[in-house]
Amino acid sequence: MDLALLKTVRPLIIEDEKDMLDAFFTLFDTMFDEFYTARNGEEGLYRFYKNAPDVIITDLQMPFMGGFRMMERIRMENAEIPIIITSAHSEEAHRARAKALRVTEYLCKPFDMDELFEKIYTCCIVKNGSGKINFDHFPL
Numbered sequence: 001m002d003l004a005l006l007k008t009v010r011p012l013i014i015e016d017e018k019d020m021l022d023a024f025f026t027l028f029d030t031m032f033d034e035f036y037t038a039r040n041g042e043e044g045l046y047r048f049y050k051n052a053p054d055v056i057i058t059d060l061q062m063p064f065m066g067g068f069r070m071m072e073r074i075r076m077e078n079a080e081i082p083i084i085i086t087s088a089h090s091e092e093a094h095r096a097r098a099k100a101l102r103v104t105e106y107l108c109k110p111f112d113m114d115e116l117f118e119k120i121y122t123c124c125i126v127k128n129g130s131g132k133i134n135f136d137h138f139p140l
Helices: 003-007 018-031 041-051 067-077 092-100 113-125
Strands: 011-014 036-038 055-058 083-087 105-108
Touching (some): 011 018, 011 041, 018 036, 018 113, 041 055, 055 067, 067 083, 083 113, 092 105, 105 113
Parallel strands (some): 011 036, 011 055, 055 083
């Protein structure tokens, strides 16, 4: 993994659990030049429009607006942005809904942060010839 290239990626992390968001912040602060955080889907949607991130990392169960509702709204605007779900929900129904929304990766909590960094790196550099993310490369 090319860490210099990874450092240029601008992720948006949406997580409502303070301890988890703090852990993301601590690790992402050393790994990325620029990143954005939000505590719920409503705030995540705002950050998506304001900051135009390269990749979205989101929880599902959040106050005000959940992850699926937020992703539906984002997909209406941008069908190509990579989305990585980090959730304690591993049910097949959640995975099926994620696949319908063309989610790039689905990581079940707890997960290894190195694995998340690998997923971010892969989904931000694995592109097809048109310059668009090749979603077929990422089966759920």
